[in-house]
Each structure stands twice: as C-alpha cells, then as structure tokens.
Amino acid sequence: MKSLEIQNLSFAYNKKGPQVLQDVSFSTEDGDLIAVLGPNGVGKSTLFKCMLGFLKKYSGTILLNGKNISELTHKQIARQIAYIPQSTHPVFNYEVLDVVMMGLTSSLKALSSPKQEHIEEAREALKSLGIAHLERAGYGEISGGERQLVLIARALVQKSKILIMDEPTANLDYGNQFRVMQRVAGLAKEGYTIILSTHNPDHAFIYANRVVMMFGGKVIADGNPEEVLDAELIRKVYGVEVMVNTFENTKRTHKLCVPKDTEF
C-alpha cells in the first residue's frame, strides 16, 4: 500500500524567492524506513512540513491514503501521521507522562482532558521504549536522548501508522544515537512507515531500506541504500571524498561509509 504519495511537489517561501523544493516526487510503501539525506538547507524540513500539512502554499499534490492532504484538517492528518520533532528545551517543564499524553489529543473530544485509561496508555508507551521510570520526571530535566525517546512515545500513543522524524539523532551522543535508531528500526519492523532525515549516511546503510537523496531542492537519488548510495553520490552532494565498503556485521553484511585518507 502506498500510504503517502508526493507528486511534483514544489515550494517557495516567498513568491519571488528561491524554490526550496523543485518537482519532488516519491511515495512510501507500508513498513518502509526511508532515510532522507542531503546537506543543510536543502529542503528536508520544508519537505516534511509540506507532508505534515504545516505548509500549504505548495504546488503539486500530496496524497495521504488516497486523499489530498490540503483538504484534510490537522486532526485528520494527525490521526494518520505523527511527527517527532527535534527535541528542544521546553518553555514549561511538564512531567514526562503529560508530554506523552499530549499525543492523545487528536483522539479526544475538543473540550475534554485525558482520563485514567489514557494514563495507562501513556505508561505502556513509555514502558515499550524502556523509559517507564521517567514518567514523573520533568521533561526539561532529562537528557536529550531521553527526551527524544519521550517524543517517540508520544508519537506511539497517537496511533498513527506513519512517523515523520526530523533528525532524530541530532545533538545526541553516540550511545543515544544508537539507542534511538535501534528503537526506530524496531518500529519499522512492527509495521510503522517511517520517514526520517539524517546527516549520517551510515544510518541509511544500517537501518533504512530506502534512501532519498536531496540536492538543490530536488530528489537526485531514490532507492535501496546499498544500490544507490555510493562514494560518487556522496562526493557530489557533500563535496567530500569517502570510501564505501562492505562491512561484515554479526548477522548480515551491509555497507559503511568512511572518510578517504588524504593529506592533512
């Protein structure tokens, strides 16, 4: 099933300004874990904002389960797509459990607040991510990696089958990057369709079954990372020389990307 179809999407923030996205097209299959790669400012976040219905003045079509996203309300979109933003320091220091319960808002009536059963749902989500012990902690006081996991828990209680993650590993230390990406890969196995942006080609090699490479507002490569992501493409996009080699992991072999030795 193609749950999300993007057809000829173009976008500019100002009418006379530069085109941030030019004729972008791709679609997702259920269970995909798509890594969107590309240099800073290439339009990855803008693409996500269009897909989430935050930005509406684009040209082209975005179909969500066959329906044009520009005709859906925020609530209707929220029931199908959950968004996991980069974790920022909150203005108000909510308890972790409350932050998770906010994901339930799209299934609540307009004037009601979460009930006991919702608390249990939120607890389950925290437990499934291994951070049940944080439920009473202040969201502003936990570490960046824990905050990212809380945001994933919040997306899980939203019960939307598509997850869009804006650089889930940004600002995380090596261990937390590892932990967050493992959880994300696990969610794809459970049947979620995941689209995430990343700056690390290895994340595409290790976790993703598809890579979408953006450059100059366009999609210049789309496919299985093992097939389309090579040294040539990385040099073209990032302007650096790398070696892409096969690496024998414990259960499978996959490619990895390392900087080429050069004169310093």
Add this chain to the structure above:
Amino acid sequence: MTEEKTRHVPNYRLRFILLILAALLCILISFAVGRFPVSLADVIMVFATEIFHLDIAWDYATWSTVINIRLPRILAAFFVGAALATAGAAYQGMFQNPLVSPDILGASSGAGFGAALAIFMDLGPVWITAFAFAGAVICVGAAYAVSRFTKGSATLSMVLAGILVSSLFTAMTSFLKTVADTEDQLPEITYWLMGSLAGADMGDVIFAGTLIIAGIIPIFLLRWRMNVLTLGEDEAKSMGINPHRLRFIVVACATLITAAAVSISGIIGWIGLVIPHFCRMIFGCDYRRIIPSAVIMGGAFLLLVDDLARCMATVEVPIGILTAFVGAPIFAYLLMMGGRRA
C-alpha cells in the same frame, strides 16, 4: 524501578483542597477586617440570618457593613484577582512566554484611556466602567488586527503589536490628562489609573462577575489543549490542533475577563504575572491544574491585598500600588529561586 518509585510525587489533590480552605478563610476574615468592628461570629450569624431567614434583629450598622459594604467589595476583589491571574496564565501559555502578563496586548492601557475619556467627558461611574471595558477590548482588537498584517512568528508579532497599540493608548491618556480640568478631573483620572476597589458596588460585581465567569469557562474547558499549544505551533498542529483558532479563542476569553476586571478596579498589575508562577511552583506546569488554582489563588491573593489597602492607613492606599509592593519582592524571590519547576 525502585529508585524512581520512591521519587516524591506531590499530592496535588490535597494541595488543591488546602488552597480552597485557605481561600475560604481569607473570604471569612475579610468580612471582619476594617474600620467598623464586626466580629467573625457576627459575620457568620448575619449570613445565617439572611440565608435561613432567622428571626434575629441586627443593628442596622452591623448588618449594612457586612451586606452592603463588605460583601460587594469582597466579591469584586475575588473576581478581579481570579480574572487577572487566569488571564495571565492563559496569555503566558498562548505566547509560550512565562514573563507575559494580562496587559501584554494593551488591555490595561485601553481601559485606562476609556476611563480617562469618560471622566474627561464628566460621565457617571457606570459610564466610566463601560468606557474602560470598551477601551480594553478595542485596544486588544487593534493589536490583534495589526498583528494579522505582519509577517513572521504569530506570537512575536502579536506581542509587538500589543506594545505598539498600548503605547499609543497610553499617549492618548497622557494627552487627556494635560487637557483635563486640574481641580477634579485630573485627580480622578490619576486615581483611577492607580487602581482601587473602593468604588465597587453590587452593580459592578454583577456586570464584571458575569463576564468573568463567562470568559473563564471556555478557558477551563480548553485547558488540556492549551498544554499542547505551549509546545509551539507546528507540534500542536502535528497533534491535531488548529493553533490559530485555539489561540484566538483563548486570547479572546482572556481579554474579555481582563477587560471586565480592570473596568471595575482600574489598573492592577503584578497579579497576572506572579500568581501563575506561584501556581506552577505548587501545582506543576499542567494547565489542567494551573487554571483552577489560578482562579482561586488569584482571588484570594487580591482579597488579602485589598484587606491591607483598607486598613493599612487612615486614607485608603490604592490597591494597584500595593500589589506592586507585595508582588515585586515575591517575583524577585521567584527569580532567585531559579524557577526550577517554572
């Protein structure tokens, strides 16, 4: 598991019950405070007589002090305090800024100008209230309209438009003061701007109280969604909220209750800024608890300050001055505490 289980979870329910009891105590004491001596027992018995139609003959002075003088004033103080604290909490959430107060969009300057204009035109007290209310609504409406035509962040442009429009109204008030009659109009304008509940009668209480209750109810019902909007527009959208609509409704209600409050009390600062912070320290950041606690704590706090205003000196001290005297040190203390929870 064990370590975290033992982490202290505050008993918010107990705290809320204590807050309500403290507020009831404040109300009761306020009836007994003042130049004319009325004992607490008398206060209770006067009300018992009224409610249960007991056959007790009160001397008129005692009865009238409790029912005609102190009751409207206590109700006015409680309503105004509750309104300003709730509006402050709502604005702080909607602008994602804990340093915002209810007059951020110009409600106070608008009310000030409206009142000054009514006094300048030699209109009666009812008109002063009506003009003040209209001034506040017009001023905030103008700020909202200006912000709709600016680019960039919606919250930032609203705050900037509020500053802009409110300085315009303050200038107009100053102009009225220079041309007003110095014998009676100027002192009256000045006194109104300092804020006081001395003139509040039962008519004022019914007018403002109705509007305040009407404005607080939607805010109370939307308090969970306000939580979500404090995370920012995009995140709120991704969880199914229409941020512009929600912000408009909450800001409109908060403006309504602020306008209703300042129209009978004059300009009273600090309550709307300090009380929400207090609520956060005691009840956490969750708006499900902040809104009800701000209503009660704001009401009780202004009532206590008004008691001070009534009996501190032989001449009544304007309450707007006292709230600053009491509020500023409290806020300084909060800032020094670092506001870990806020």
